[in-house]
Amino acid sequence: MTANRAGTGAYSESVADDSDASVSRIEPSDTLSTGVEDPVIQSRNLDVFYGDTQALRGIDMDIPEKQVTALIGPSGCGKSTFLRSINRMNDLIDVCRVEGDMRFHGKNVYDDDVDPVALRRKIGMVFQKPNPFPKSIFDNVAYGLRVQGKDENVEEKVRSALERAAILEEVEDQLDSSGLDLSGGQQQRLCIARAIATDPEVILMDEPASALDPVATSKIEDLVEDLAAEYTVVIVTHNMQQAARISDKTAVFLTGGELAEFDTTSKIFENPESQRVEDYITGKFG
Numbered sequence: 679m680t681a682n683r684a685g686t687g688a689y690s691e692s693v694a695d696d697s698d699a700s701v702s703r704i705e706p707s708d709t710l711s712t713g714v715e716d717p718v719i720q721s722r723n724l725d726v727f728y729g730d731t732q733a734l735r736g737i738d739m740d741i742p743e744k745q746v747t748a749l750i751g752p753s754g755c756g757k758s759t760f761l762r763s764i765n766r767m768n769d770l771i772d773v774c775r776v777e778g779d780m781r782f783h784g785k786n787v788y789d790d791d792v793d794p795v796a797l798r799r800k801i802g803m804v805f806q807k808p809n810p811f812p813k814s815i816f817d818n819v820a821y822g823l824r825v826q827g828k829d830e831n832v833e834e835k836v837r838s839a840l841e842r843a844a845i846l847e848e849v850e851d852q853l854d855s856s857g858l859d860l861s862g863g864q865q866q867r868l869c870i871a872r873a874i875a876t877d878p879e880v881i882l883m884d885e886p887a888s889a890l891d892p893v894a895t896s897k898i899e900d901l902v903e904d905l906a907a908e909y910t911v912v913i914v915t916h917n918m919q920q921a922a923r924i925s926d927k928t929a930v931f932l933t934g935g936e937l938a939e940f941d942t943t944s945k946i947f948e949n950p951e952s953q954r955v956e957d958y959i960t961g962k963f964g
């Protein structure tokens with residue numbers, strides 16, 4: 679099945695509608711023995727190709743609800759590819775092809791009846807480089823609400839999102855100023871506010887702090903930990919200390935696009951099963 683076909687229909691309507699109880703739930707028997715009891719996202723035998731090059735090989739992973747899952751590994755091992763497969767951002771890359779399952783609440787997001795736009799409302803994304811719209815701070819956050827027709831009590835929703843993204847206090851008096859006038863760290867928290875304003879269930883973050891200074895990075899790290907009280911967070915990071923500080927589960931990908939190990943973060947960093955993971959964690963390669 680290809681990842682780049684245009685999505686049609688609802689994602690599926692059943693999954694996009696919070697109130698619908700008909701969404702197929704994950705059967706306990708279909709969970710992996712990784713201690714994840716209530717997975718929101720499950721990949722099964724997931725292969726991803728760019729043209730003839732295979733970027734991910736047979737990835738099986740269960741991502742737990744309302745925890746932080748970190749994806750780590752050397753450059754080019756497929757971390758971002760995996761992240762983008764979760765909400766079908768890879769569809770935007772013509773040469774990309776996905777095989778296997780990526781399930782959200784038990785439903786394969788690559789099924790024909792899944793609408794990627796609706797999927798991305800449930801599974802939002804924050805990128806490496808802060809990318810606010812050239813609009814006011816207020817409009818950056820209100821934009822998604824208006825597009826989705828959620829325009830009742832917009833002011834309250836915008837303030838609430840800014841507060842949950844730990845930036846309200848800093849921008850309260852300048853909501854009409856351009857989002858582009860903020861510092862890099864503030865812009866990234868604004869982008870996080872924009873991502874959470876429309877109430878996704880899952881937030882994907884692709885190295886959200888790698889372009890920031892240490893103080894701004896520390897604020898983002900605190901925020902990521904706080905967000906996990908309400909959202910399922912999956913974060914790609916190059917920074918192993920960051921993964922160790924903020925995540926509950928860690929997936930270690932290794933060169934060639936394999937998932938070498940997936941476990942609680944303490945187990946991965948203190949007592950990994952495989953020698954290759956230990957070598958990577960201790961800086962012997964990568």
Ligand SMILES: Nc1ncnc2c1ncn2[C@@H]1O[C@H](COP(=O)(O)OP(=O)(O)OP(=O)(O)O)[C@@H](O)[C@H]1O
Nearest residue numbers: 728733751752753754755756757758759760771773
């Ligand atoms: N748009 C693309 N077209 C072709 N190949 C790609 C594309 N994006 C990624 N790849 C290839 O897929 C493999 C995995 O890339 P990916 O960006 O997922 O790795 P990564 O672990 O996130 O790397 P990094 O840590 O350097 O960001 C690499 O070999 C990369 O060159």
